[in-house]
Amino acid sequence: MNTDAEGPHYHHGDLRNALLAAAEQLLVEQGVAGLSLRAVAKQAGVSHAAPYRHFRDKAALLRALAQSGFERLAAVILAATETVSHSPEQKLLEAGVAYVRLAVDQPEISQLMFGGGIKPQGDMAYRQVARAAFDALVEIIQEGVRTGAFRDRDPQELALVAWTAMHGMAMLMTAHLLDTDSTGAAGVDEQVRSVARNVIYGISK
Amino acid sequence: MNTDAEGPHYHHGDLRNALLAAAEQLLVEQGVAGLSLRAVAKQAGVSHAAPYRHFRDKAALLRALAQSGFERLAAVILAATETVSHSPEQKLLEAGVAYVRLAVDQPEISQLMFGGGIKPQGDMAYRQVARAAFDALVEIIQEGVRTGAFRDRDPQELALVAWTAMHGMAMLMTAHLLDTDSTGAAGVDEQVRSVARNVIYGISK
């Protein structure tokens, strides 16, 4: 909860999280290129060698940052998923909008997560989180198949179509390859809904 | 055509292209993190300051590299598109497979193109190339709408669904977030075909 990272109040109990918070701030402010380990250390009020007590190297810190990004993404998708009153179609639509919205809102973290700056590691914890999010998607599809709304095909196969379309949308938007200039902030959601509706139409009976 | 970049045969006529070739080689071998301007210059046999005669800064060189990647991608898609004997459905399928295959075959360049390491510039030449590839996609869809194979909807809207799904596929695969281990090299194509077939089904009447 302590948000002031300015004073030189070093060697407190939780330098690890302080470093992560500083790194995320610098990432958002300056992009992944401007994120140096030395700048993170300075921002956290410690010497440039201190981070090595908590992270093996810079890549480990970036991986931890990406990990928290994946957890946030999974949480947002699951939240959209667990709205009981919604139909499977509505759940898919909301999950898709939430997915793309989060990616567009924090493009630097998305690029860190998906841009290849991070190499898959032995633990691959973030792959498990991605898997959990995907499984939630599969469950929605299964529900739709049961109620007869969706085509009676392998739910994994149908879920993959929905996931790839939403992910592609998110990546194209963060890479500025989709004309969002004509639409603006609210237009992003409308573009996502258009694609999502077509995907849902495609997997419906 | 001159492929040996070892001897110190500097200040030839075309250092610019020699630098681009050296950069691409280093990019493929060492990834985007290992691509330093000094290493590129050494590889090309010139001093570390020489590249600045041909590129304003490192970002300009990376942009030129991404640009050639976009041109290759557009060429591959157009080639798949212009197979006259194919139906619109077949053209879409082949274009999608070609798109993802190229991205998976050269993940480092794909990450450079789409990973956010490149900021959109004043000229934005690569956006025009991306636009050309997208227009080719729209034309296939229009053909399918004319022949009555596809739903009578805005072709741009339908094309966006196809594009986002294929792009998402390519990005998830290069980020190692899709289980390609169980399938292998040939399995990539099969996974792409599965998604592409579902997308085509979704936009068909």
Next chain:
DNA sequence: ACCTGAACACCGTTCAAGT
């Protein structure tokens, strides 16, 4: 145990100087 400060081998970029 945890952090510091110096040190090393690298960077990107600039600039006077050479041909």
Next chain:
DNA sequence: ACCTGAACACCGTTCAAGT
């Protein structure tokens, strides 16, 4: 015009030394 070599301010990483 085109390239070099020195210089500057930065990096990531290591390590002896401090508390």
